[in-house]
Amino acid sequence: MPGSKPLDPSSSPRAMLGAELRHQRVQARLTQGELGRPLFVSGSFIGQLESGTRRMQPEYATYFDETFKTNGYFLRNCEALKTSKYPDHFAEAAEAEAIATVIKEYAPLLIPGLLQTEGYARAVFRAYNPTAVEETIEELITARLERANLLKHPTKPMVWTVLDEAVLRRPVGGPAVMAEALRHVARLIRKHRIIVQVLPLSAGAHAALEGTLKLMAFDDAPPLAYLQSMGSGRLLDDPATVARHELTYDLVGASALSPETSLALLESVAEDYEHAEQQP
CATH class of the missing domain: 1.10.260.40 (lambda repressor-like DNA-binding domains)
Incomplete structure (x- = not known):
């Protein structure tokens, strides 16, 4: 056959x-x-x-x-097909992400992997794996940066991210790394490649306090939601559950700053990091 x-x-x-x-x-x-x-x-x-x-x-x-x-x-x-360059808990989500037409994400702690620079990714992976050999860290960085190739297409997938203000304020890798990382996100915004909002700390309690949320939509399949915690993740397809998480994302976006105000804040914080790096 x-x-x-x-x-x-x-x-x-x-x-x-x-x-x-x-x-x-x-x-x-x-x-x-x-x-x-x-x-x-x-x-x-x-x-x-x-x-x-x-x-x-x-x-x-x-x-x-x-x-x-x-x-x-x-x-x-x-x-x-079992071999993957991603951790087991994220492999299926990464594969779905690669064919999604829309990716929406709330990031409470870190700049999302799709938007990270090499320096930022290196600082994150080294913090996760303080005793790993450099070759292992390089493999992790390469896999993460390869995911960003999705953004080379001028319009697809549509990427809409809500960053908690804590993401901007946490100096991952130090001032120089943070300045570069935030400038990179700002450039993608100014190229009209991604949409970013910042959820200010002043917003207080909000619908996604429990953690990271990623939503993915597809041309020919039902949407998925991905929830991640320390060393684990769940890819969800139950329609009612996904709809509930879509509402959560909408509520977070409603509490966030506008894209224009968010960009101004991103660039202002990047400038603060640049000045901090220049201090003797």
């Missing part, structure tokens, strides 16, 4: 695997919901597997091979 060949890893393998799943499901005259029910997953989750926005897990692949009599095709290729 055509689907029995291993996937070519250089040719969007997850999308190819998803396309084969869709083909087999349609051939079997099953709806997405019917296919997902024995796995205790929603039809929308099956749709995300078919579109390549979710990573296929071995237990799902085994079930698909048994259901469609595909002689281990899904499991073989699922195992081949």
Whole structure:
């Protein structure tokens, strides 16, 4: 059968695997919901597997091979796709981010990875891994900077970030690193590549006090929400849960400064860091 060949890893393998799943499901005259029910997953989750926005897990692949009599095709290729340059808790979110059409993020502690400079990323990873060899740190930095290639397209994905004012005030890497990092974000804003708002400390209590929130939308799949905490993360697809987090993001944005005022604050704080660096 055509689907029995291993996937070519250089040719969007997850999308190819998803396309084969869709083909087999349609051939079997099953709806997405019917296919997902024995796995205790929603039809929308099956749709995300078919579109390549979710990573296929071995237990799902085994079930698909048994259901469609595909002689281990899904499991073989699922195992081949397991390697990732990102930590396990973030790998699936990073892969979804790469094909998202809209990315919205509330960042309470750090400049988001997509917007980081090399110096800022280095300071973050060294703080996370104080005894790691330099080669490990360099690999982490390279992977993070490669994610920023998404921003080379002039308009897609649409990136809208709300930065807590604490992100601006925390001198990650020292004044010179912070000045460079904030200037980098400001340049992306002035190029009309990203939208950024700052949530001022004076806003007090707000809807996202519990932590980081990333929302991703896609052309051909339901939206996802990603919640991250120390050394762990959860990618969520339940429609009601995602809708609740979308409301949270909207409430945070409503409490934040306007994009224009936020840019002025970013550049003002960057200037303060530059002056601090010049002090003897």
